[in-house]
Amino acid sequence: MEIIIRPYKIEDCTSILEIVNYTILNSTALYEYVPRTLEQQQNILADKLLNGFPVFVAENNGFVVGFGLFGTFRFKEAYKNTIEHSVYVSIESQGKGIGKKLLSALIEKAKAQNYHTMIAVIDAENKSSIRFHKNFDFKTVGYLKETGFKFNRWLDTVFMQLMLLN
Numbered sequence: 393m394e395i396i397i398r399p400y401k402i403e404d405c406t407s408i409l410e411i412v413n414y415t416i417l418n419s420t421a422l423y424e425y426v427p428r429t430l431e432q433q434q435n436i437l438a439d440k441l442l443n444g445f446p447v448f449v450a451e452n453n454g455f456v457v458g459f460g461l462f463g464t465f466r467f468k469e470a471y472k473n474t475i476e477h478s479v480y481v482s483i484e485s486q487g488k489g490i491g492k493k494l495l496s497a498l499i500e501k502a503k504a505q506n507y508h509t510m511i512a513v514i515d516a517e518n519k520s521s522i523r524f525h526k527n528f529d530f531k532t533v534g535y536l537k538e539t540g541f542k543f544n545r546w547l548d549t550v551f552m553q554l555m556l557l558n
Contacts, residue, residue, distance in 0.1 A: 395490055397497045400437060400447035400459065407456035408449070409433045411480050420515040420547055421480070423540040437461070446501045450481065450490045457485040460494035462502060465511050473508040495528060499554070508557050515540070516548035530554045 400408075413427040428436075437447050440463050450458035458481035465474040479494045502510055512530055514521045522532070534551035541547065 394452070395457070395488075395493055396451045397448050397493050398451060400441070400449050400461075402434065404449050404456050404459070405430060405434050405437065408437070408459050411456075411459065411482050414483060415480055418483075420517060420540070420542055421521070423515075423542060423547070425542065444505075445475075446498065448494055448497050448501075450485075450494055452485065452490075457482045458490045458494055460491075460498050462498055462510065473506075474511060475502060475507050475509075476511045476513060477502075491524060492527075495524075499528065499556070503556050506557065508555070510554045510556055512550075512552040512554075514550045514552060516550050522550060522552070525552045525554075528554060 409428060409430055412422070412433060415422050416424045416427055440447050440461050443463065445461060445463045447461040448459060449456050450460075458479070460477065460479040462475040462477035465471050465476040477495070477498050479491050479498070481490045481494070499510065510530075512521075512525050514525070516535065530552040531554075532550060533553045536549045536551070538546040539549045
């Protein structure tokens, strides 16, 4: 298995959409209810690129098996040096180090773009994502109770933070 991390191309969007919609329908990693359309997903990724944010794809033998991106944390001007990231790996490819490669690429890019801090917003039940982020020295900095409602239950949110530049 040779994983290649590379910039997103529009041809990747169908595979990314499959990963996103599986996540929406089967987990609390995305606080959405309705699967996205191809056009919606293309617009989300085009907006990231238009605003100078990266979108990386993990490719295995020519197939997209994951993706990662970062973007605006909040929309007030004073937050301009803070970013929020997301990393998603197809269910079949999880546990093979792909997420690690994607997050490493995002952190490297964020540092190169002189961002000060990176935020992870994680469902509190997602213990594997919390452990994953701890392995990158993200620190838990906040816990918000009952901020989401999905699968007929209230969900808590964990905020984790990585300081990029001192």
